[in-house]
Amino acid sequence: MQLDKVVAYHKALADATRIKLLILLAGGERSGGELADKLGVTPATVTHHAAKLREASLINERRDKNTIYFTLNHYFIKNGAAAAADLIYRERAAEGEEDNMEENNKRLKESVIRNFFTADGRLKHVPVQLKKKLIVLQHLAEQLAKGKPYTEKEINEFIKRYHDDFATIRREFIMHQLMFRENDVYMLNPRELWTSWENLS
Amino acid sequence: MQLDKVVAYHKALADATRIKLLILLAGGERSGGELADKLGVTPATVTHHAAKLREASLINERRDKNTIYFTLNHYFIKNGAAAAADLIYRERAAEGEEDNMEENNKRLKESVIRNFFTADGRLKHVPVQLKKKLIVLQHLAEQLAKGKPYTEKEINEFIKRYHDDFATIRREFIMHQLMFRENDVYMLNPRELWTSWENLS
DNA sequence: CATCTATTTTAATGACTATCTAATTAGATT
């Protein structure tokens, strides 16, 4: 991650209205109008802020009829934070030879997500390479709620936000043990059970 | 950490010149003039940026003759980063009942450092309560280089940047096993040997 | 005390940005 990105990331979070907006989204999906209401600003202002947050990859959006629904992009909210420190300490980290494994994995995850998702958060296609595929699948699965039962229809709808071929991806979720199915109900497996891509080569 | 603080923190990092300045400081102590040179700006501009970074507790400064030397405040650079995510996910974290221990300790550390250090990074006084005292001592010791031998004079000078009573603090460093002395040379103990305040009540 | 050096303050300029209103678009619904 280079300087421009780090600056853009911090610019995106350097505004009280935008932080409040993200806090609202932490409670779940919200429409543009809802956000305008609760923030006490006009819809135009929400559009403005959404654009900034989108540029920094902090939110995703989906459209349903005339309404646009926003959600958090958990990955970048959590990991963008460490990026500045990474950049600042880059040279020192090199000489200090810490265990770079964790570092490299974080970078790989970031780069896979950048490369396989479009700017508006949709999945371009499922990676062929297993390691990368797992990163993508897990990234998607992370957007689902822990312990919540989903119908097959709900899962399909969810996946369709990201990619048209929901059937394949749903099957991959099961195959790779991210979810399990029990009498027509789908549920996330606990993360500890997810296949760890960190050790694959 | 509340909204204002988070916004201020991100504002401080939302500027390319300031990030570059911090990168320079990651290489070690630098004077104002040096920074102006290397950044290609006037001294006045450095003063301006230094003020912003100081407000966000990202740097410390010390004066020697007419020259002011800046250093990174490692603690806030590393931990300020997580603050935004903390704020955004606050409510969810409460319902999700994670192990708050780590969270609380981070908060405590932050609050102790805020309360016992002045805005310009000097130590007001050594806390009486052991847990807090250890936080302060460890925070100071973290500013020293690992594995580097220091003369007693150097240690005194170092401590004097933060507090006049260097003798007491130097003794506390030894007592609490943050450093050891061997034939007139002082050196940091590895952090794993530092007394852990996390488990004290 | 006069001077030199490194930093800060002040004031001005130009660029950016948060917000609004009003007009426009995109997509349903009738």
Added chain:
DNA sequence: AATCTAATTAGATAGTCATTAAAATAGATG
């Protein structure tokens, strides 16, 4: 096609902020 809804764009305004030159300060040093 006409209408309704939700969001976006365009343009305007007010505020913030990075930067500089010039003047002021603070502390050495001769």
